[in-house]
Amino acid sequence: MKARSGGPLIAVIGNGLEDDSLNSLAEQTGYLLAEAGCVLVNGGLGGVMRASARGAKSKGGLTIGLLPGLDPAAANQYIDVPIATGLGEMRNLLIVRSAAVVIAIGGGYGTLSEIALALKASKPVVGLKTWEVSTDITRANDAPEAVRASLSFLKSRL
Amino acid sequence: MKARSGGPLIAVIGNGLEDDSLNSLAEQTGYLLAEAGCVLVNGGLGGVMRASARGAKSKGGLTIGLLPGLDPAAANQYIDVPIATGLGEMRNLLIVRSAAVVIAIGGGYGTLSEIALALKASKPVVGLKTWEVSTDITRANDAPEAVRASLSFLKSRL
Amino acid sequence: MKARSGGPLIAVIGNGLEDDSLNSLAEQTGYLLAEAGCVLVNGGLGGVMRASARGAKSKGGLTIGLLPGLDPAAANQYIDVPIATGLGEMRNLLIVRSAAVVIAIGGGYGTLSEIALALKASKPVVGLKTWEVSTDITRANDAPEAVRASLSFLKSRL
Amino acid sequence: MKARSGGPLIAVIGNGLEDDSLNSLAEQTGYLLAEAGCVLVNGGLGGVMRASARGAKSKGGLTIGLLPGLDPAAANQYIDVPIATGLGEMRNLLIVRSAAVVIAIGGGYGTLSEIALALKASKPVVGLKTWEVSTDITRANDAPEAVRASLSFLKSRL
Numbered sequence: 001m002k003a004r005s006g007g008p009l010i011a012v013i014g015n016g017l018e019d020d021s022l023n024s025l026a027e028q029t030g031y032l033l034a035e036a037g038c039v040l041v042n043g044g045l046g047g048v049m050r051a052s053a054r055g056a057k058s059k060g061g062l063t064i065g066l067l068p069g070l071d072p073a074a075a076n077q078y079i080d081v082p083i084a085t086g087l088g089e090m091r092n093l094l095i096v097r098s099a100a101v102v103i104a105i106g107g108g109y110g111t112l113s114e115i116a117l118a119l120k121a122s123k124p125v126v127g128l129k130t131w132e133v134s135t136d137i138t139r140a141n142d143a144p145e146a147v148r149a150s151l152s153f154l155k156s157r158l
Numbered sequence: 159m160k161a162r163s164g165g166p167l168i169a170v171i172g173n174g175l176e177d178d179s180l181n182s183l184a185e186q187t188g189y190l191l192a193e194a195g196c197v198l199v200n201g202g203l204g205g206v207m208r209a210s211a212r213g214a215k216s217k218g219g220l221t222i223g224l225l226p227g228l229d230p231a232a233a234n235q236y237i238d239v240p241i242a243t244g245l246g247e248m249r250n251l252l253i254v255r256s257a258a259v260v261i262a263i264g265g266g267y268g269t270l271s272e273i274a275l276a277l278k279a280s281k282p283v284v285g286l287k288t289w290e291v292s293t294d295i296t297r298a299n300d301a302p303e304a305v306r307a308s309l310s311f312l313k314s315r316l
Numbered sequence: 317m318k319a320r321s322g323g324p325l326i327a328v329i330g331n332g333l334e335d336d337s338l339n340s341l342a343e344q345t346g347y348l349l350a351e352a353g354c355v356l357v358n359g360g361l362g363g364v365m366r367a368s369a370r371g372a373k374s375k376g377g378l379t380i381g382l383l384p385g386l387d388p389a390a391a392n393q394y395i396d397v398p399i400a401t402g403l404g405e406m407r408n409l410l411i412v413r414s415a416a417v418v419i420a421i422g423g424g425y426g427t428l429s430e431i432a433l434a435l436k437a438s439k440p441v442v443g444l445k446t447w448e449v450s451t452d453i454t455r456a457n458d459a460p461e462a463v464r465a466s467l468s469f470l471k472s473r474l
Numbered sequence: 475m476k477a478r479s480g481g482p483l484i485a486v487i488g489n490g491l492e493d494d495s496l497n498s499l500a501e502q503t504g505y506l507l508a509e510a511g512c513v514l515v516n517g518g519l520g521g522v523m524r525a526s527a528r529g530a531k532s533k534g535g536l537t538i539g540l541l542p543g544l545d546p547a548a549a550n551q552y553i554d555v556p557i558a559t560g561l562g563e564m565r566n567l568l569i570v571r572s573a574a575v576v577i578a579i580g581g582g583y584g585t586l587s588e589i590a591l592a593l594k595a596s597k598p599v600v601g602l603k604t605w606e607v608s609t610d611i612t613r614a615n616d617a618p619e620a621v622r623a624s625l626s627f628l629k630s631r632l
Contacts, residue, residue, distance in 0.1 A: 006238035009230070039239055064222075064239060070255060070404075072167070080164035081197055081222060081239070083256040088386075088402050089594055090567045097228060098241040109594035112607065116587035120563055133586065133607060228562075244562050246544075247436055251406045267436035270449065274429035278405055291428065291449060322554035325546070355555055380538075380555060386571060388483070396480035397513055397538060397555070399572040413544060414557040 006062060007037040008154055011099035013092075013114045014048025014107045014130075022048055022106040025128055027055035028143035029103060034061025036151055041066065041098050043091065044075040044082055048105050053078035066091045066098070093117050100157065101150040104130040104137070124153040164220060165195040166312055169257035171250075171272045172206025172265045172288075180206055180264040183286055185213035186301035187261060192219025194309055199224065199256050201249065202233040202240055206263050211236035224249045224256070251275050258315065259308040262288040262295070282311040322378060323353040324470050327415035329408075329430045330364025330423045330446075338364055338422040341444055343371035344459035345419060350377025352467055357382065357414050359407065360391040360398055364421050369394035382407045382414070409433050416473065417466040420446040420453070440469040480536060481511040482628050485573035487566075487588045488522025488581045488604075496522055496580040499602055501529035502617035503577060508535025510625055515540065515572050517565065518549040518556055522579050527552035540565045540572070567591050574631065575624040578604040578611070598627040 010033050012026060030052035033040055040056040042049045044065020053063040057078045065079035068088050075082035085091040092114045096102055102118045104111055105128045112133070118125045119136050126149045127137040138153075140146035168191050172184060188210035191198055198214040200207045202223020211221040215236045223237035226246050233240035243249040250272045254260055260276045262269055263286045270291070276283045277294050284307045285295040296311075298304035326349050328342060346368035349356055356372040358365045360381020369379040373394045381395035384404050391398035401407040408430045412418055418434045420427055421444045428449070434441045435452050442465045443453040454469075456462035484507050486500060504526035507514055514530040516523045518539020527537040531552045539553035542562050549556035559565040566588045570576055576592045578585055579602045586607070592599045593610050600623045601611040612627075614620035 006240075009239065009241075041241075062220075062239070064241075066241075072256070072258075081167065081220070082164075083167075083199075083222075083224075083241075083252070085252055086255050086404050086406070089591055090402070090564055092591075093564045093567070094241070094243055097244050098230070100230075109590045109608075113587045113590035113594060116583045116590055117563055117566075120583035120587060131607070133605070134583075244564070246560050247433055248406055248409045248560070250433075251409070267432045267450075271429045271432035271436060274425045274432055275405055275408075278425035278429060289449070291447070292425075322556075325555065325557075357557075378536075378555070380557075382557075388572070388574075397483065397536070398480075399483075399515075399538075399540075399557075399568070401568055402571050410557070410559055413560050414546070416546075 006039045008039065009041050009064070009099045010038045010150055011041045011095050011102045012048065012052040012105060013042065013095060013102060013111050014105040015111060016043070016045045016047040016049060017108070018047050019106060022129065023051035025143050026051035026105050029105065029128070029146055030055025030061070031059045032143055032147040033150070034059035036147060039064060041095060043067070043095060044079050046076060048107070050076040050078060066094050089113065096121060096123060099123070101126065101153045103128065103146050103150055106130055124150070126150050164197045166197065167199050167222070167257045168196045168308055169199050169253050169260045170206065170210040170263060171200065171253060171260060171269050172263040173269060174201070174203045174205040174207060175266070176205050177264060180287065181209035183301050184209035184263050187263065187286070187304055188213025188219070189217045190301055190305040191308070192217035194305060197222060199253060201225070201253060202237050204234060206265070208234040208236060210263075224252050247271065254279060254281060257281070259284065259311045261286065261304050261308060264288055282308070284308050322355045324355065325357050325380070325415045326354045326466055327357050327411050327418045328364065328368040328421060329358065329411060329418060329427050330421040331427060332359070332361045332363040332365060333424070334363050335422060338445065339367035341459050342367035342421050345421065345444070345462055346371025346377070347375045348459055348463040349466075350375035352463060355380060357411055359383070359411060360395050362392060364423070366392040366394060368421075382410050405429065412437060412439060415439070417442065417469045419444065419462050419466055422446055440466070442466050480513045482513065483515050483538070483573045484512045484624055485515045485569050485576045486522065486526040486579060487516065487569060487576060487585050488579040489585060490517070490519045490521040490523060491582070492521050493580060496603065497525035499617050500525035500579050503579065503602070503620055504529025504535070505533045506617055506621040507624070508533035510621060513538060515569055517541070517569060518553050520550060522581070524550040524552060540568050563587065570595060570597060573597070575600065575627045577602065577620050577624055580604055598624070600624050
């Protein structure tokens with residue numbers, strides 16, 4: 001019996017608004033994370049959350065959505081495991097806490113809060129076209145670079 | 159691409175203390191839930207939590223552990239996706255909120271709080287040798303009966 | 317300058333439904349807690365929550381309401397400090413955590429969850445016409461007895 | 475009987491590290507908020523949290539500390555009502571949710587997360603020597619200006 005089949009959890013955070021360019025980045029990031037054997041965790045809704053989950057599922061990955069509300073049906077269709085927290089924006093910190101590395105793609109104030117909470121918790125943050133609030137964020141220029149940086153953080157923790 | 163591969167979430171709650179008789183019930187319950195295509199969610203630690211996850215994994219099921227602390231490595235080895243909430247006992251309510259049905263097996267005060275929170279949220283609770291605090295708890299005498307009752311709650315919600 | 321003017325926090329928990337007999341107990345309990353220099357913390361809504369706060373205010377006490385929703389205006393008029401948690405029933409555990417002693421008066425499933433969480437946290441619980449789920453609950457027959465028991469728990473912790 | 479004696483809740487957020495210049499701003503801000511009849515809510519620890527509470531108490535104000543841990547004794551001595559949340563950094567969002575206006579003074583990543591969560595919740599944020607991440611933050615140059623801006627937000631909500 002293979003235990004802990006899930007692989008390491010990587011969070012992809014970003015806006016729920018639809019933006020073709022960011023969604024494309026998110027989808028590719030999700031795909032590459034699944035290819036590397038990682039579990040994707042995100043907020044379970046639209047925009048970057050849906051796109052990253054779609055990418056992960058297209059490569060057979062596992063996707064976890066930590067939803068702000070109480071209805072699991074609010075999760076987008078690419079989320080395997082919708083977890084209805086009922087915590088509102090407070091679920092942002094659960095996403096950060098559950099992940100070994102946080103990849104931020106674009107994003108509004110919710111994403112900024114997640115970045116700040118991750119940095120406060122000394123968790124590695126990789127940024128793709130996101131808030132430039134700290135040199136503690138590892139900048140990436142495209143999805144492959146973001147995933148490579150995330151995997152190297154994972155390796156350095158072993 | 160198969161979306162939402164996870165299946166419905168069923169919580170198995172119970173004590174972290176080791177009790178052969180309860181662990182045996184929990185393991186069989188986990189096995190039968192996996193056989194029925196359900197995702198197991200529990201508190202990720204020992205006792206009933208470890209036994210139910212071991213049962214689910216032995217049938218190839220998916221297991222989610224919502225941990226009280228911040229270290230995912232605290233999860234037992236049968237948890238595929240350890241979610242480190244850092245919420246302490248408050249994670250009990252997350253377990254209840256995330257599940258469509260709650261199966262309580264034995265249990266101490268933590269389990270009692272989860273039962274009460276589930277009943278308060280009008281969530282179906284199936285009880286196996288657990289607290290007898292309400293006729294709203296559906297009694298089961300063994301694991302097959304508990305899983306059958308849970309599946310029939312799922313069906314009635316469709 | 318007098319520091320920490322608040323006094324010890326005592327929680328009064330119970331149903332939001334209106335019941336004259338329980339409300340009368342709650343009001344007297346709130347009054348006696350204020351007289352003893354304690355700060356009252358409760359869930360901020362109706363029934364036992366409103367009655368206990370009314371009792372505390374009639375003796376000039378300080379009252380804190382930890383609300384389930386996001387609107388502080390939902391607090392009853394006897395709450396001095398409404399704290400809108402947005403946590404739903406999860407705020408029950410905050411009430412328990414914030415208090416040195418928990419007094420349970422009557423109550424439904426929400427109250428049962430608070431009692432269980434308090435017992436799990438080894439916090440003293442005093443019960444007035446409430447759930448009889450454990451001998452760890454200190455039984456009281458009336459409000460003066462409940463407050464005396466609570467104060468003696470406070471003293472034993474000094 | 476005077477109900478709701480507490481007055482509106484205003485949060486002062488900022489770093490726990492000691493910085494004479496920021497502490498001086500925080501103390502003056504706390505004093506002026508108390509003078510205006512506001513209740514101060516903050517994270518209950520050191521630095522800006524202690525200084526703002528000291529200022530409020532020196533004018534007879536009421537101070538609420540939402541602590542990250544489980545021990546109310548961790549609160550600084552100027553906190554009247556220490557609420558031990560056990561939520562870690564997640565208590566930051568409780569501070570934001572409980573307040574009608576958020577005043578940010580200096581601050582590190584924790585403060586940045588609180589600012590972002592407040593902006594996400596469309597709650598007014600007044601900034602004193604703090605993160606310049608958004609034009610939605612109302613800039614103030616000194617404590618009187620910050621308190622005036624906060625009070626005018628309160629008035630506009632009536």
